Amino acid sequence: xxxxxxxxxxxxxxxxxxxxxxxxxxxxxxxxxxxxxxxxxxxxxxxxxxxxxxxxxxxxxxxxxxxxxxxxxxxxxxxxxxxxxxxxxxxxxxxxxxxxxxxxxxxxxxxxxxxxxxxxxxxxxxxxxxxxxxxxxxxxxxxxxxxxxxxxxxxxxxxxxxxxxxxxxxxxxxxxxxxxxxxxxxxxxxxxxxxxxxxxxxxxxxxxxxxxxxxxxxxxxxxxxxxxxxxxxxxxxxxxxxxxxxxxxxxxxxxxxxxxxxxxxxxxxxxxxxxxxxxxxxxxxxxxxxxxxxxxxxxxxxxxxxxxxxxxxxxxxxxxxxxxxxxxxxxxxxxxxxxxxxxxxxxxxxxxxxxxxxxxxxxxxxxxxxxxxxxxxxxxxxxxx
Numbered sequence: 001x002x003x004x005x006x007x008x009x010x011x012x013x014x015x016x017x018x019x020x021x022x023x024x025x026x027x028x029x030x031x032x033x034x035x036x037x038x039x040x041x042x043x044x045x046x047x048x049x050x051x052x053x054x055x056x057x058x059x060x061x062x063x064x065x066x067x068x069x070x071x072x073x074x075x076x077x078x079x080x081x082x083x084x085x086x087x088x089x090x091x092x093x094x095x096x097x098x099x100x101x102x103x104x105x106x107x108x109x110x111x112x113x114x115x116x117x118x119x120x121x122x123x124x125x126x127x128x129x130x131x132x133x134x135x136x137x138x139x140x141x142x143x144x145x146x147x148x149x150x151x152x153x154x155x156x157x158x159x160x161x162x163x164x165x166x167x168x169x170x171x172x173x174x175x176x177x178x179x180x181x182x183x184x185x186x187x188x189x190x191x192x193x194x195x196x197x198x199x200x201x202x203x204x205x206x207x208x209x210x211x212x213x214x215x216x217x218x219x220x221x222x223x224x225x226x227x228x229x230x231x232x233x234x235x236x237x238x239x240x241x242x243x244x245x246x247x248x249x250x251x252x253x254x255x256x257x258x259x260x261x262x263x264x265x266x267x268x269x270x271x272x273x274x275x276x277x278x279x280x281x282x283x284x285x286x287x288x289x290x291x292x293x294x295x296x297x298x299x300x301x302x303x304x305x306x307x308x309x310x311x312x313x314x315x316x317x318x319x320x321x322x323x324x325x326x327x328x329x330x331x332x333x334x335x336x337x338x339x340x341x342x343x344x345x346x347x348x349x350x351x352x353x354x355x356x357x358x359x360x361x362x363x364x365x366x367x368x369x370x371x372x373x374x375x376x377x378x379x380x381x382x383x384x385x
Contacts, residue, residue, distance in 0.1 A: 006030040006168065008358060009187050009197040011175050011211060012204035014044030015151075015344065016336045018158035019070075019351025020201060022077075025165035027359045032195055033159065033167055034187065036174040036207070037278065040155030043205050043339075044347065046312025047226060048254060048266035049151045050241055051345045052089040053116050054143040055107075057321075060346070061114040062365050067349025071149070074348070079164075080157040082149050083258070088240030089146035090130070092297070095138045100245055104141040118143050132238055132298045141245075148241045148256045151344060158351070175204075178211050180330055199358055201334045206275050206315035208323075208337035212372065215330050219375045220318055221338055225271035225280025225311035227290055231304040233261030243267065244297055253293040255301065263301055268293055273313045280311035316340045321370055324350065325357070328373035334358060335372055 008024055010017045013035025021033040035041075051071055053064040070077065074084050093100030101122065108118035121129065122139045130140060163169045174190040178200065185200040202211050209221040236259055243254030244267070253267035268290040273280040287309055295302040317323065317338045327333035334357065336350050343350070349365070357363045 005196045006032040007197060008032070008199040008201060009034065009185060009195050010201045010203055011178070011187065012202065012208065012337070013039035013155065013159060013169070013171065014042060014203060014205055015040070015155045015158065015347030016044075016339075016350045016354075017201070017203035018155045018162060019348045020203065020336070020354045021162040021167045021169070021351075022158045022165065023352045023355035024358065025162050025167050027355055029355075029359060031162065031167040032197065033162065033169045034173045034175055034189070034195065035169070035171045038171050039159040039169065040152065042278070043312050043314045044155040044344070045152050046228065046310060047151050047314070047341070047344050048228065048264065049148045049256065049344060050089065050254070051084065051148050052143065052146045052241065053345065054089050054111070054118060054141065054146055055091060055245070056342070058110060058114055059366065059369055061111070061116060063346050063349045063353065063367070065115050066352060066365055067346045068145070070348040070352060071345075078157045078161045080153070080160070082153045082157050084147065084149040085239075085259070086145060086147040089143045089148075090240045090242045091141045091245040092133065092137045092242065093139050093245050094136045094251070094296070096136075097246065098138060101139045104139055104245070108141060116143065117145060132300060134296050134299050136296050142240065146241075150258070154347070158348070175211070178214050180332070185332065199332045199334070201336065201354060201358065203336045205337055206273065206313045208315065208335065212335060215327060215333060217327060217329055217372055217376045219323060219338070219372065222316045223273035223275050223313050224316055224341070225273040225313060226266055226341065227268055227271055227282060227286040227309075228311060229265045229287055229290065229306050229309045231263040231265070231301070232307055234263070234304065236261050242297065244293070250289055251293055253290055253297055255294065255298065263304060265290060265294060265301075271311045273311070275313055278313065280313050282309045282311045314341045317375075319374075323372045324354070324367050324370035325372070328371065328376055
């Protein structure tokens, strides 16, 4: 079978891969995007939809700021509505963790130097602005310039925009082997098709380790599934996405209201995930825990009926940071995966940064902290003629 050729092959059709394909086409590079199922079907389409910069490491804020600029022009760029709302994002802390108030203030002061404006409120001022919060809430850190979007729409919109710009998008293409032959990468799918390009970008989420290890770069990637639910619609009244700042996983719930009125809820315990069969099952006990915690955060939400629950498969790394950048072993090979449940907001920024790095060999957005060689001891990459 004749191999299909392009400048860049991208394996993985989530928000990272689809946006990278779009931005590479904007730079004039020919692209083939391969997705084992449907574009946006896994973590990129089953996450909460937070478009938040607040709470990220300061070293990641330049990437988050690059992404937020793309979110703000998403409709114009993509020609589609991805239900992005710049309606604010808020973290709260409970009275039993008063030390968090000082942490909110310290973070807000430092974040202002990175272009992130935060407002920390307590007491009557907080309850006047956010009357839905429960009595256990001590303080709120509010980012008026963050927001949320519909994750089911975003990756497919980027893929369609890339396709209209000339990219090849191949769904239901399960990649089984990747190798470098001479100056090209040879990618083979389970139905015998072959794809060739001098550059390969792996954005395969929780499955990416299976590809990186074929180049001698295995990493300790773990699959987990979020606990997600959505309520019946009620009148639209709560604009910001709201989450709990806490070191206790059970307490870490969050919610957002969409314009149709439904409340999307996430957080608390994660579910087991099984990449081999592409499944993550919601545990009823996790949903019950989630609802107990939502009652503390916003008591009125506990009266609503849950109409659907779901999960997905996310890839986690031990240090909580992604892998992003060039291979440490193979020239022309790049990675962007392992975003540890926090990749949705930065996704378009990741795609744009990777497109710039592939096209020009450099980027001003700092990503050195995400190199794969922090897990893999490797010699410098060797150039192959």
